Amino acid sequence: MKTITIRNKVNKTIYSNIIKRICFKHDEEKVHNFFLNIGKIMESNLLSKNFIKMIFNYQDKILEQDLFGIKFRNPVGLSAGFDKNAELISIMEDIGFGFVEVGSITAKPCKGNKGKRLLRIPEKNSIWVNLGLNNNGSDEISLRLKEKEFKIPFGISVAKTNCEETTITNEGIKDYIYTLKKFNNIGDYFTINISCPNAYGGQPFSDPKVYSLLLKEIKILEIKKPIFIKLSPDLDKDTINKILNISQEYGIKGFICSNLTKKDINFDKGGLSGKELSNKSDLILSHVYKQTRKWKNKPILIGVGGIFSPEDVYRKIALGANLVQLITGMIFNGPGIIGEINFGLSKLLRTNGFSNIEQAVGSAYSNNGGNKNEKIEIKH
Ligand SMILES: Cc1cc2nc3c(=O)[nH]c(=O)nc-3n(C[C@H](O)[C@H](O)[C@H](O)COP(=O)(O)O)c2cc1C
Numbered sequence: 001m002k003t004i005t006i007r008n009k010v011n012k013t014i015y016s017n018i019i020k021r022i023c024f025k026h027d028e029e030k031v032h033n034f035f036l037n038i039g040k041i042m043e044s045n046l047l048s049k050n051f052i053k054m055i056f057n058y059q060d061k062i063l064e065q066d067l068f069g070i071k072f073r074n075p076v077g078l079s080a081g082f083d084k085n086a087e088l089i090s091i092m093e094d095i096g097f098g099f100v101e102v103g104s105i106t107a108k109p110c111k112g113n114k115g116k117r118l119l120r121i122p123e124k125n126s127i128w129v130n131l132g133l134n135n136n137g138s139d140e141i142s143l144r145l146k147e148k149e150f151k152i153p154f155g156i157s158v159a160k161t162n163c164e165e166t167t168i169t170n171e172g173i174k175d176y177i178y179t180l181k182k183f184n185n186i187g188d189y190f191t192i193n194i195s196c197p198n199a200y201g202g203q204p205f206s207d208p209k210v211y212s213l214l215l216k217e218i219k220i221l222e223i224k225k226p227i228f229i230k231l232s233p234d235l236d237k238d239t240i241n242k243i244l245n246i247s248q249e250y251g252i253k254g255f256i257c258s259n260l261t262k263k264d265i266n267f268d269k270g271g272l273s274g275k276e277l278s279n280k281s282d283l284i285l286s287h288v289y290k291q292t293r294k295w296k297n298k299p300i301l302i303g304v305g306g307i308f309s310p311e312d313v314y315r316k317i318a319l320g321a322n323l324v325q326l327i328t329g330m331i332f333n334g335p336g337i338i339g340e341i342n343f344g345l346s347k348l349l350r351t352n353g354f355s356n357i358e359q360a361v362g363s364a365y366s367n368n369g370g371n372k373n374e375k376i377e378i379k380h
Pocket residue numbers: 079080081082084103104118127129131133157193230258259260273274275277304305306307325326327328329
């Protein structure tokens with residue numbers, strides 16, 4: 001245990017004092033592409049893969065759970081948007097993630113928005129994102145993934161191509177359906193991204209009526225894999241409730257809470273991740289959890305937004321998340337954050353009287369005398 005603590009501290013020190021200082025002086029997208037290439041080189045041979053495992057990976061039985069028939073070795077996943085073209089699943093497994101969500105992938109290849117489209121905001125531990133769903137498109141990505149097998153589960157995040165044409169409802173639906181068909185036999189679950197804050201025409205599929213039309217068409221495909229919906233943190237409660245009701249009707253298996261926020265930010269386009277999103281994503285997670293407790297088949301909830309520490313994950317689990325995802329925490333604290341979170345979370349679960357992570361899901365309410373308002377006390 002002591003060795004892991006020292007290892008994690010060394011990782012953190014090297015990242016924050018050397019790597020981060022260099023990276024944060026350079027353009028965000030250039031750094032991202034540089035690390036994509038490093039990742040691809042690292043995952044191409046066994047020696048570097050084992051080295052990465054040794055310096056970053058941490059697993060513990062207390063974190064394991066079976067959800068929708070799939071084994072998750074830990075609850076921490078890579079959120080959609082980091083590995084848009086599904087090139088890094090294997091190295092993310094070595095770093096220690098429990099699962100990876102690739103994409104968002106669109107029917108057609110897409111270069112994304114023009115101009116500056118990523119900005120770090122270090123004083124807020126956030127990133128401004130206006131990428132606009134840049135990805136190689138479903139033909140290329142599905143062809144490349146077809147024969148591949150991975151040791152951890154991975155999900156396919158599906159969005160509609162970022163262009164004027166797909167703002168027409170029928171065209172938008174066709175676009176989603178094309179990608180869903182392409183990936184029908186690839187990956188462990190689908191996420192339908194209806195909440196991209198930086199695509200042409202906004203988020204038309206977050207309108208319950210339009211959303212309902214989309215689910216009607218998806219139902220015809222008779223997809224066997226679980227389908228999740230990624231929600232915007234900026235929706236009002238009434239709209240969320242309508243989306244939840246429609247989702248229940250169509251057998252949606254889970255919700256991701258949440259995508260980037262657009263509301264009350266100092267930018268006229270794009271959205272914010274990280275700490276600026278933390279509270280908003282917690283609120284929607286808690287709302288969705290409470291609203292869906294009466295469902296016969298309770299949905300899986302994935303908590304995303306501003307995770308930087310084991311305490312952040314513990315809080316989201318207590319609020320009702322079965323799994324969590326992150327990106328910004330890894331950019332600000334380095335890839336060592338995954339091992340650090342899993343190590344810290346295992347300890348927190350034990351100290352707070354849980355013998356498995358599943359027992360902690362929704363504990364903010366059950367430890368609260370049935371009171372519907374959440375109460376989270378974390379013993380260290
Ligand atoms: C650079 C970047 C690109 C993203 N691209 C996508 C995307 O393509 N699809 C999607 O559903 N979410 C995307 N997101 C949102 C993240 O998946 C996540 O919901 C959000 O960043 C909150 O998590 P975080 O605070 O840990 O970063 C992106 C986020 C970032 C930072």
